[in-house]
Amino acid sequence: NSLIKCGQTHMQIGNAEKEFVQTSCNNFLSPLKNFLEGDMRTITKEKKVLETKRLDLDACKSRVRKAKSQAGQQQAEADLRVAQSEFDRQVEITKLLLEGISSTHAHHLRCINDFIEAEMNYYAQCHQYMLDLRKQLGGIFAPSATELGNNSNAGAQPQLASLSTFYPNPSAPPAIEVTAPSPNVEKKYARVLYDYAAADLTEISLTADELITVHSLPSLGDDYVMAEKGHDRGKVPVNYLQILN
Structure with missing residues (x-):
């Protein structure tokens, strides 16, 4: 479509x-x-x-x-x-x-x-x-109510996918490491529900169905978590993820 x-x-x-x-x-x-x-x-x-x-x-x-x-x-x-x-x-x-x-x-x-x-x-x-x-x-890639129900924070409104989601800029700088987690932070696995384009250098771009590790930080509040994918790290909205454990 x-x-x-x-x-x-x-x-x-x-x-x-x-x-x-x-x-x-x-x-x-x-x-x-x-x-x-x-x-x-x-x-x-x-x-x-x-x-x-x-x-x-x-x-x-x-x-x-x-x-x-x-x-x-x-x-x-x-x-x-x-x-x-x-x-x-x-x-x-x-x-x-x-x-x-x-x-x-x-x-x-x-x-x-x-x-x-x-x-x-x-x-x-x-x-x-x-x-x-x-x-x-x-509108096509906006999350449905069913998908939002599977998330830990179903009441938050997800962001619409931007044009850069479908036409990524190869010259854009990679996500930077915003902050390093402490050794005692509990990490969890999460599945990406749909594509997400980083809005700035503190975020990380994700592709639907990717498997990543996440952990919470007090400074991010309840709407974001810190995500790690390979050597890249950045925050991402909780509504775009399905926490697996």
Whole structure:
């Protein structure tokens, strides 16, 4: 049942990702692609034409300065007027195209805002799905009234299993030895009823059906006992254990 719930949750996350990708393509990537393949390509082309016209104009000016005969001077000046006219015309064309960039930038800014909004919604949805899954799995692994009746302290309320119970962090530090029991402390065997994830370094993580040794300490009160598993030691709630002797 828990695997089914995990699968359903990841299907929801997959659908949310699919919707996010589709929204991003429609609202951000497609407009940007259209701009780059349309207006931007035209602007780049016209700027290259303008550069060519400027080089032609500079060449005509150079020929006017170097003309030695009257006829050559007149021809060079005529070519200069034509080159100047074509250059001025190309300047106006390029200027108009560049002035249109302002409105294009405003449009792309709105597209970026839409993309950011879609991304925020996607991560919020995924976060909510995982929270719901943790609540569902916590409910599955919560102790029943029958199990609580087998414990020495049946009236205490057990803690719900946290998400770290099902996805342990391998980099988490091991449980530390909080205090050493005195030689006269009576140790008992206990069976772990269900998984328990340590909340801090003073506790120890346990797996259901493990067999461990426990003993009581006055400083822990009635709700906790000190548990030992191999070389690890830490406190654990009594409600998660079945004392065997």
